[in-house]
Amino acid sequence: MNNISELENKSIYIIREAYNRHKDIALLWSIGKDSTTLLWLIRKAFFGKIPFPVVHLDTGYKFKQIYEFRDKYAKEWDLDLIVAKNDKANIGPEQGKLECCTENKTNNLKKVIKKNKFKALYLAIRRDEHGIRAKERIFSPRNKDFSWNYKDQPIELWDQYENRAEKEEHLRIHPVLDWKEIDIWKYIKKENIPTVSLYFAKNGKRYRSIGCETCCGPVDSDADSLDKIIEELETTKISERSGRAQDKESDYIMQKLRSLGYM
Amino acid sequence: MAKLLVIGIDGATWKIIKPHLSELPNFQNLMKTGESKSLFVEDVVLSAAIWCTIFSGKSTKEHGHEKYVVNENLQLRDDIAVDFIWDVLDKKYDVKALQVPFVMPPYNFNCTYDPVGYGVSSDLNELKEDMDNLASRSLELLKNNLDIFIVVFGMLDKLQHFHWGEPIILEWYKKIDKILGTLIEYGEKLIIISDHGFCSRGEARIQTLPDKNNKGESLKGDHHEEAILITKNINYEINHHKDVFNVILKEINH
Helix, strand or coil: CCHHHHHHHHHHHHHHHHHHHCCCEEEECCCCHHHHHHHHHHHHHCCCCCCCCEEEECCCCECHHHHHHHHHHHHHCCCCEEEECCCCCCCCHHHCHHHHHHHHHHHHHHHHHHHHCCCEEECCCCHHHCHHHHHCCCEEEECCCCCCCHHHCCCCCCCCCCCCCCCCCEEEECCCCCCCHHHHHHHHHHHCCCCCHHHCCECCEECCCCCECCCECCEECCCCCHHHHHHHHHHCCCCHHHHECCCHHHHHHHHHHHHHCCC | CEEEEEEEECCCCHHHHHHHHHHCHHHHHHHHHCEEEEEECCCCCCHHHHHHHHHHCCCHHHHCCCCCEECCEECCHHHCCCCCHHHHHCCCCCEEEEEECCCCCCEEECCCCCCHHHHCCCCHHHHHHHHHHHHHHHHHHHCCCEEEEEEEECHHHHHHHHHCCCHHHHHHHHHHHHHHHHHHHHEEEEEEECCCEEEECCCCCCCCCCCECCCCCECCEEEECEEEEEEECCCCCCCCCCHHHHHHHHHHHC
């Protein structure tokens, strides 16, 4: 069995295990390659029909191609799609990226969870994406403020995942946590999973990571096909998120340093 | 337990420690049973630069890193073209470093820790919470055997900028003293070091921060070039901040 098949098997096991224990569950779908891959895995796990809602947190600033992709495949895959928009937030990235993300993503998600009484969520984060994520767990309890106590994490051994949603507000499940960026693309190629066109190069640029149009930028690349993307990833030393504007944490830190007088 | 334990205390100064030794029992004991001296900063008296020097063995001119932000870009570890002591030792030893403030948020190597407020808070409650959390996390890591453990407490520096000359300063040195007491039991060889000292704003050689911050809060203290050094069971001389790198190398191979 090759690496991709092993990853697929483990992810499907986790997906089914989670649903077995938590029927009030949903998938967070950002329409990016990772969450679309996760959605695909979930469709496989449940023989083509996802038995729970799929949530898109719409900040209102996404690329046009993201909205088009979402609407097309939500229909084609017969998804129970919830598009969640924080209409009362009235805040954009010009008022501070951390503030914008907090209102349009974090607080938006809190409202969705409360309204739908979700006890668990599937998310497509991967350890290799960002240093902060390296310490995540496959089953990760969160309290009502979404805080995560790194000191109090369940031990994780294969086949012995500890589910603790009954104690916490919601449980986050990360079935593709151990997948690397290149694994995702190899799986996309193997399964012929549709992906947003922004990932493929046009005029010497492509997006390795997509989100809000205001905060994402392309990287230099000529990879306009799956094979070329995979080949590029096998040799590149540039990080996946390098095309993103200074992320929200860095933006906040700079604001704070400025207010203290360091800048 | 660590064979070599380095505890950094950003901004720690003899101006507070020496006159109050009877109220700082762990500092007092360390100075009696080990060796203590002053280190003087000859380059820029800036934390980013000095912590970089301490753990790279290079002067500010050699490593080129002075500030947390350059041209509106937050400096990251990879922007500094040096090998730090942990990079060099990692090939052969079990080395961990927590919260080294040569960049913001402070840097961790081979271990994890999320500082309160990303390590840039000036709120007293957040600073206290961060200090306690960092002490707990350090203790947790030291309970496993490792070769080198480095931790830097950055909270005192911010406190002294805003509250220099007030009774709260001594109160916080007492907290640090207590934390020292719990951590030093887990180190066979000890280095306790600050990047610079402190003094009132008028006395300082240069003004590292403006008189008031963006919130209109007045700053009362600023960096002084005299830093502290306490060592125990260290066989080699440290006379300048940049000596620490080579001394760690020699000590671990001793």
